[in-house]
Amino acid sequence: MADRWFEDFxxxxxxxxxxxxxxxxxLADFTRVSGDDHPLHAGPGAILQGPFGVAVAMGLLQGLDIHGDAVLGLLDTHWAYRRPVRVGDELTLEVTIVRARRTSSGDRGVVTRAMSLVNQLRETVQEGTxxxxIAARSAGxxxxxxxxxxxxxxxxxxDKADLADELASWDGAIGLRSGDDEVHVRIYRGRVVEVARRSPRGATFTLGADAATWLELVEAPDNPFMRLAMAGRFTVTGDGYEYLRLTSALHRLADAAREIA
Known part of the structure; x- marks a missing residue:
């Protein structure tokens, strides 16, 4: 198996x-190994133990041959159980890279995979991240x-978005969050005065979503910001009134995010 370094994701x-x-x-082997012999997992129509799906997903991930010796360890698993898995089901794993961040040491990075385990009916039975x-080849x-x-x-x-007209009289900070990562953009009368992890007085409001939603936004054929926001895929904390006032500016920021992606 050839190494795939952090930079390759x-x-x-x-x-x-x-x-x-x-x-x-x-079913028999997982019941024996796990010790979970609840009646749900025996007899006609028995369903597999929930963690069986996680184990299968990890095995299918390994079978894709996208990871090699550069993997230094698994950091977390966030998982949801959507439908039961039964004997006879045909399971397939779909994997998307949704985050790649270098650590402060520079010699490695964290790669997050969104994974969906689907059955023969194209139903998602389990999913998560x-x-x-992953070890890095160089320092960036x-x-x-x-x-x-x-x-x-x-x-x-x-730099890409021209916000001078929309925010000509606005003074505040817009927070942009993706998962656990958040950045604040301080604006004074249409001019960006600072971009930082945190602004001194906090964000006027913060627009947030998971990494998969941001990825959908930048990859869609047309800007889907309003559709995703109306569907609740983006959340807002802080001053909701100011968020509504700046909808046009946020749509322009979404356009810029799509361009730089």
């Missing part, structure tokens, strides 16, 4: 695994166009 990359059929032996620490620098929620990304999109 690009936010938005996607893979789909080969299918894997769930067997009676899978997992993050792994890294592209910022899809580094959502970082200072470099916000600097690039505010």
């Amino acid at each position: 690009v936010v938005g990359e996607r893979w789909t695994s080969a299918p894997r059929v769930v067997t009676d032996d899978d 997992t993050a792994a620490m 620098p890294d592209p910022v166009g899809r580094a959502f929620g970082t200072v470099g990304w916000a600097e690039a999109l505010t």
Whole structure:
């Protein structure tokens, strides 16, 4: 297996695994290994233990051959169980890279994978994200166009967006959050005066979403910001009135995010 270093992972990359059929032996073996012999997992119509899906997802991920010796360890798994898995189901894993951030040491980075385990009916049975620490080939620098929620990304999109007209009389700070990453853009009368992790008085309001939503925004054929916002995919904390006043400016920032991506 060839090494794939931190720099080789690009936010938005996607893979789909080969299918894997769930067997009676899978149910028996996982019951024995886990010790979970609840009646749900026995007899006609038995369903597999929930963690079985996580184990299958990790195995299918390994089978994609996208990770090598550069992987230093698994950091977390955030997982949801949507539908039962039964003997006879044919499971396929869909993987998307949604985050790639270099650590402060510079010699490694965190790569987050959004994963969906789907059955033969194209139903999502389990899904979530997992993050792994990956060794880096060099010290960078890294592209910022899809580094959502970082200072470099916000600097690039505010350089691209012309906000002078929309914000000519506005004074405040707009927070932009992607998952755990948040950046504040301080604006005075249409001019960006600072981009930083935190502004001295906090953000007037913060627009946030998970990394998958930001990725959908920058990859859609047309700017879907309003549609995603109306669907609740973007959330707002802080001064909601100011958020509504600046909807046009935020739409322009979304255009800029799509351009730099």
